[in-house]
Amino acid sequence: MANTIQKPAPIFPPRAAPLASLTVTMAVMCYLASLAIGALILINHAVDNWTHGLSREVTVQLRHISDVDPAVQLQQSMQVLSSTAGILKAEPLDRKASLSLLEPWLGKITGEDLPIPQLIRVTLDEAAPPDFVALEKALNTAAKGVSLDTHQRWETELTRAASLLSNLGCGVLALIILASVMLVIFAARAVLEANRQVVGVLELIGAKNSFIARLNDWQFLKTGILAGCVGAVVALLTFYALSATGDSFSQVGQALVFAPQGIQFINLAAFVAVPVVATLLAVVTSRLTLSHMLGQSR
Amino acid sequence: MIELNAVALRYGQGSDVLKDVSFKMEAGDFRFLTGASGAGKSTLLRLLFLALRPSRGQALIFGEDVSNISTRQLPLIRRKLGVVFQDFRLVGHLSVFDNVALPLRVAGQRPADYQRDVIDLLDWVGLKQKAKELPETLSGGEKQRVAIARAVVSKPEILLADEPTGNVDPAMAKRLLHLFLELNRLGTTVLLATHDEQLIAQTKGKVLRLQNGIVKDL
Numbered sequence: 001m002a003n004t005i006q007k008p009a010p011i012f013p014p015r016a017a018p019l020a021s022l023t024v025t026m027a028v029m030c031y032l033a034s035l036a037i038g039a040l041i042l043i044n045h046a047v048d049n050w051t052h053g054l055s056r057e058v059t060v061q062l063r064h065i066s067d068v069d070p071a072v073q074l075q076q077s078m079q080v081l082s083s084t085a086g087i088l089k090a091e092p093l094d095r096k097a098s099l100s101l102l103e104p105w106l107g108k109i110t111g112e113d114l115p116i117p118q119l120i121r122v123t124l125d126e127a128a129p130p131d132f133v134a135l136e137k138a139l140n141t142a143a144k145g146v147s148l149d150t151h152q153r154w155e156t157e158l159t160r161a162a163s164l165l166s167n168l169g170c171g172v173l174a175l176i177i178l179a180s181v182m183l184v185i186f187a188a189r190a191v192l193e194a195n196r197q198v199v200g201v202l203e204l205i206g207a208k209n210s211f212i213a214r215l216n217d218w219q220f221l222k223t224g225i226l227a228g229c230v231g232a233v234v235a236l237l238t239f240y241a242l243s244a245t246g247d248s249f250s251q252v253g254q255a256l257v258f259a260p261q262g263i264q265f266i267n268l269a270a271f272v273a274v275p276v277v278a279t280l281l282a283v284v285t286s287r288l289t290l291s292h293m294l295g296q297s298r
Numbered sequence: 299m300i301e302l303n304a305v306a307l308r309y310g311q312g313s314d315v316l317k318d319v320s321f322k323m324e325a326g327d328f329r330f331l332t333g334a335s336g337a338g339k340s341t342l343l344r345l346l347f348l349a350l351r352p353s354r355g356q357a358l359i360f361g362e363d364v365s366n367i368s369t370r371q372l373p374l375i376r377r378k379l380g381v382v383f384q385d386f387r388l389v390g391h392l393s394v395f396d397n398v399a400l401p402l403r404v405a406g407q408r409p410a411d412y413q414r415d416v417i418d419l420l421d422w423v424g425l426k427q428k429a430k431e432l433p434e435t436l437s438g439g440e441k442q443r444v445a446i447a448r449a450v451v452s453k454p455e456i457l458l459a460d461e462p463t464g465n466v467d468p469a470m471a472k473r474l475l476h477l478f479l480e481l482n483r484l485g486t487t488v489l490l491a492t493h494d495e496q497l498i499a500q501t502k503g504k505v506l507r508l509q510n511g512i513v514k515d516l
Contacts (some may be wrong), residue, residue, distance in 0.1 A: 008399065008409055013391040201387050204347065205448075206377035207404040209369075295369065 011202070012195045012215050021189040023223045026180060030231020030278050033176045038239055040169040047162035054151040054158070058132070060120040062092075063145040074118055076143040081122060082139070086130035087121040143208050180278070181285050184220070188289035192214055199294070213290035219284055225281030228275025236271055299325050299487050300346065305355035306511075307345060314353070315341045316510030323489065325455070328482045329463060330498045331491040333508030337422065339491040340384060342508065343458050346489070347381045348372060360455075377405060380454030380486075382462045386445040388433040394420065394444050395429040401452040412451075419447045424470075438465035446474060456487045463497055471497060 060081065062073050074092060081090035093101075098119050099109050124130070136148040192199060201213055300323040307316040315338045323329060331339050344350045345357060348364060357364040360375060366377060380401075388397050395416060402412040420426045423443040433441055442465045443471065449457060463471035475497060482488045489506075492498065497504060506513050 009392055009396050198389050201389055202404060204349070204376060204381060205401045205404055206373045208373045210403060290484060
């Protein structure tokens with residue numbers, strides 16, 4: 001014994017507090033947090049895709065007017081569109097394509113007598129889009145019954161809905177973090193209660209509160225890392241599993257796990273943040289709780 | 299070092315356990331604190347190791363008024379005190395070695411720095427062979443010796459001992475008394491609570507006799 005340096009035993013017995021239960025419940029919290037993060041990522045990506053598609057195109061609508069020849073109306077509108085800077089392509093939709101757009105609302109339409117407007121799909125140069133006010137004015141001057149739909153209303157609605165969902169996701173994440181903090185506080189109290197006798201001895205031989213509070217850092221560090229890793233990995237596996245189901249959920253999973261490389265890296269970074277945050281939360285909360293309680297007990 | 303002036307102490311709303319305690323100990327003094335069971339010896343020691351504060355009067359330790367010591371100062375003052383508790387207060391899951399080394403770990407020393415000192419001390423109290431054992435495997439006398447070793451390992455300026463020879467045989471009691479005297483010779487102020495008159499008779503230490511909550515400095 002005299003020749004070898006003895007590694008001192010932990011001052012608090014490692015199994016004296018219910019940290020195994022904390023690890024399991026924290027892992028569940030981390031899993032839920034990872035799911036919420038995945039949902040937030042998907043919402044943001046979906047909104048980006050939708051708004052990108054909507055802002056890249058506008059629609060010109062030609063209503064039926066009794067004294068106007070639809071062919072002339074179309075020709076005049078196409079002339080304006082082709083001569084306007086910032087428009088890459090103008091493509092009139094045939095009647096079949098226009099009817100298919102109405103299908104979600106009106107169902108399958110077979111009659112030929114339904115007066116539906118002629119639509120022109122206009123692809124814009126995103127780097128230098130045209131002045132929409134001037135374009136609409138030019139179209140109205142060239143032909144009667146022509147209007148320009150810039151999809152602004154849809155874009156606003158989508159952005160609003162996405163913002164609502166994002167806020168909801170952030171709220172869920174905040175609740176999960178709050179619940180995790182409460183769990184760690186409860187566990188830290190249990191640790192102190194389980195080691196009350198040892199703490200009493202330490203206080204009487206001159207241990208500072210910071211020394212006693214530090215004694216559990218390693219336990220809470222391990223808890224945070226383990227719970228965070230398990231939660232994040234199981235959540236990723238869930239998204240992989242969803243991507244393989246083949247039903248409507250598969251697209252959700254695929255969008256997340258088989259995203260382009262750059263996006264995938266950001267997605268993974270968000271999941272890696274889960275164990276990091278869980279560990280910080282466990283160590284900092286336990287340290288503050290123990291310091292506070294020890295300060296009260298002196 | 300220690301100065302008590304008309305100190306009284308009561309627990310909660312009860313009657314005074316200590317009524318009028320006045321005495322003074324200078325650096326290097328050696329005193330016995332004696333009195334009948336229940337006279338308040340342990341209470342007086344608890345007051346001196348800052349677990350209690352006086353209800354009335356003034357108690358000074360290292361020149362600091364006990365009533366005014368802040369929680370921040372408390373650990374630093376306690377590190378200058380060595381205490382042997384009557385109920386030992388050993389940490390059950392730590393070995394004899396780790397129990398004795400505990401004050402040094404608390405003070406920030408590393409195992410390489412204190413290992414030699416702890417082993418030497420265990421050798422002196424006759425427990426070197428039991429260094430790796432847990433307290434539950436020790437006899438009452440052995441636990442007492444571990445508690446004493448823990449109290450003196452950090453070479454405290456004041457040593458307070460509550461019945462330190464209560465659980466050991468006369469030979470070991472004599473040996474432990476010599477340890478206390480040796481520490482006192484090296485400069486440690488020692489206050490030893492005991493009702494063992496034979497032990498008191500073996501030294502020339504002064505006696506503080508606690509009777510009816512009053513200390514008469516003999």
